[in-house]
Amino acid sequence: MSNYILGQNAASPEGDGGHHGGANAGYYLPEGLPAPLAHPVELYGPYWEGTRAEKLVVQRNPATGVYQWPPQWITHDTQSFDIEWAEVAPRGIIHSWTRIWHPVHPALKDAGPYILVVVELPHAGNIRMLGNLLGDPAQNIVIGADVEAVFEHHDNAEPPFTLVQWRTVPNP
Amino acid sequence: MSDRSLRGKVAVAGVGETVYYRHSQAPEPEFVLCLKAILAACADAGIDPRDIDGFASFSDDRNDPMSLSAALGIHELRFSNMQWGGGGGGVAGALANASAAIAGGLADCVVVYRALAQGQFGRFGQGVQMPGVPREFGLSMPYGQMAPAQFFAPMVNRFLHDHGIGQEALRAIAMTSYHHAQANPRAVMYGKPLTEEKYDASRWIAEPFHLFDCCQENDGAAAIILVSAERARDMRQKPAFVLGAAMGSAHRAPNSPASSFALPDLGTSQFKSVAKRLYAMARLSPGDVDVVQCYENFTGGVLMSLVEHGFFKPEEAMDFLKLENLIAPSGKLPLNTSGGNLAECYMHGLGLQIEAVRQIRGQSTSQVPDAHVSLAVGGPMSPPVSTIVYGSEATL
Numbered sequence: 001m002s003n004y005i006l007g008q009n010a011a012s013p014e015g016d017g018g019h020h021g022g023a024n025a026g027y028y029l030p031e032g033l034p035a036p037l038a039h040p041v042e043l044y045g046p047y048w049e050g051t052r053a054e055k056l057v058v059q060r061n062p063a064t065g066v067y068q069w070p071p072q073w074i075t076h077d078t079q080s081f082d083i084e085w086a087e088v089a090p091r092g093i094i095h096s097w098t099r100i101w102h103p104v105h106p107a108l109k110d111a112g113p114y115i116l117v118v119v120e121l122p123h124a125g126n127i128r129m130l131g132n133l134l135g136d137p138a139q140n141i142v143i144g145a146d147v148e149a150v151f152e153h154h155d156n157a158e159p160p161f162t163l164v165q166w167r168t169v170p171n172p
Numbered sequence: 173m174s175d176r177s178l179r180g181k182v183a184v185a186g187v188g189e190t191v192y193y194r195h196s197q198a199p200e201p202e203f204v205l206c207l208k209a210i211l212a213a214c215a216d217a218g219i220d221p222r223d224i225d226g227f228a229s230f231s232d233d234r235n236d237p238m239s240l241s242a243a244l245g246i247h248e249l250r251f252s253n254m255q256w257g258g259g260g261g262g263v264a265g266a267l268a269n270a271s272a273a274i275a276g277g278l279a280d281c282v283v284v285y286r287a288l289a290q291g292q293f294g295r296f297g298q299g300v301q302m303p304g305v306p307r308e309f310g311l312s313m314p315y316g317q318m319a320p321a322q323f324f325a326p327m328v329n330r331f332l333h334d335h336g337i338g339q340e341a342l343r344a345i346a347m348t349s350y351h352h353a354q355a356n357p358r359a360v361m362y363g364k365p366l367t368e369e370k371y372d373a374s375r376w377i378a379e380p381f382h383l384f385d386c387c388q389e390n391d392g393a394a395a396i397i398l399v400s401a402e403r404a405r406d407m408r409q410k411p412a413f414v415l416g417a418a419m420g421s422a423h424r425a426p427n428s429p430a431s432s433f434a435l436p437d438l439g440t441s442q443f444k445s446v447a448k449r450l451y452a453m454a455r456l457s458p459g460d461v462d463v464v465q466c467y468e469n470f471t472g473g474v475l476m477s478l479v480e481h482g483f484f485k486p487e488e489a490m491d492f493l494k495l496e497n498l499i500a501p502s503g504k505l506p507l508n509t510s511g512g513n514l515a516e517c518y519m520h521g522l523g524l525q526i527e528a529v530r531q532i533r534g535q536s537t538s539q540v541p542d543a544h545v546s547l548a549v550g551g552p553m554s555p556p557v558s559t560i561v562y563g564s565e566a567t568l
Binding site for chain 2: 029033034035036037038039040043044048069070076095096097098099100101102104105106108111113114116118126127128129130131132143161163
């Protein structure tokens with residue numbers, strides 16, 4: 001369908017990615033949302049392979065140690081095509097959030113509210129990631145709170161994939 | 173100082189709109205709406221439509237210049253241009269591009285247009301329904317972040333958090349648009365006033381946005397005709413001269429709303445550097461501005477845009493953003509005097525540009541007395557963002 005978010009720049013989804021087997025296997029959101037495709041594989045393959053193994057793997061400039069995320073074809077600090085993939089600790093801090101009430105997808109019709117968090121990784125150059133904040137959807141969300149990753153395996157999807165979710169951890 | 177400037181070289185000679193409809197309710201195809209808006213602008217300007225020699229638009233408008241020029245019988249097409257970017261980020265950019273073409277001698281009479289028929293082509297506020305999504309879309313959509321309100325909410329929440337700004341500031345912005353729409357018979361929300369109680373009781377869409385913090389989705393079309401300043405002075409309408417325009421983005425702004433979480437400075441409308449260039453070209457400061465139209469995709473974007481255009485500091489927002497300060501004719505900064513995207517029509521901000529011109533002409537339904545400097549901000553948070561300021565003859 002027409003949507004300016006994807007617009008004319010979106011690649012056609014490759015692979016059908018759409019056969020979610022089994023009942024809701026304790027996922028945060030109902031099944032039926034768009035699944036992530038590791039496409040283009042040069043940019044997104046290592047990340048999605050990593051999450052299957054419960055690792056967070058992101059891009060880093062081997063010459064400078066500067067991290068970047070989402071992935072790019074080139075390092076933004078030195079304009080080099082030589083990029084390495086590095087595992088980083090699966091934790092961070094809540095940088096911002098929203099609690100979503102209005103469903104915009106049939107799979108979410110009775111799923112709300114649910115929480116999205118923007119998580120910053122201070123130990124990886126303050127790169128950011130997105131995910132859902134697990135737990136009570138009515139919980140008070142604190143910017144600056146420590147969170148850790150929870151790997152949500154969708155083993156019955158074809159192909160299988162693993163989402164990175166987040167939950168708060170007590171301050172050390 | 174560089175003499176490369178648009179200041180005073182180009183003016184708006186004509187504006188035109190169709191009837192504005194609720195989304196999916198236009199009785200005609202989008203292309204017909206587009207033609208009708210252009211013809212209305214020609215009539216307003218008093219020109220033969222065939223004398224248009226350039227077309228400029230934004231947001232991947234589907235009505236291409238060749239179709240339009242063939243349909244209208246344009247004598248000689250000299251300029252066509254599309255401003256990159258989705259949503260309304262590029263609306264003032266399209267006007268800037270058209271102005272640059274005229275100032276640079278590429279064309280003499282350029283129409284900037286936008287047409288939307290969402291019943292024909294699909295809605296903006298709905299999520300993508302595909303079994304799988306590539307690239308950065310895979311980093312957001314599987315988590316249920318798939319519509320504009322959901323992409324922009326974390327940016328605004330960060331800004332509210334950083335500066336201790338409460339919901340009342342957003343409410344005042346929504347109330348202002350609805351207040352002005354009650355005087356504007358063109359407005360889709362004409363006759364549908366908003367109260368604080370109604371706002372507070374409205375459902376959440378994505379926190380911090382209530383229903384009334386979100387723009388409408390509409391069908392219709394709008395058009396603006398630009399000519400050289402000299403020519404505009406001899407035409408039917410009082411010219412609104414382009415004093416300055418600027419476009420751009422924040423440093424390392426991601427290409428897509430789906431990866432907007434990676435924006436290094438998350439709590440921004442992306443006008444920090446852009447507004448500086450606008451004022452420099454216009455040789456104005458925020459205090460010179462008489463009236464502002466600021467694109468409301470969401471009220472939070474207006475809040476950040478007004479701050480980044482220098483109208484008040486973030487810590488002053490709670491005091492500044494009060495209804496009495498924002499309404500014409502008496503407010504200290506009258507805002508969105510047609511009803512804007514929230515309450516007049518969401519034509520990706522081109523309606524707000526027309527309203528900025530009407531203020532210079534003295535034709536607004538919520539006229540600001542002695543409006544000589546009229547600023548109009550394109551879609552915040554949706555880069556490349558763009559902004560423009562118009563002035564009367566007295567400002568030159």
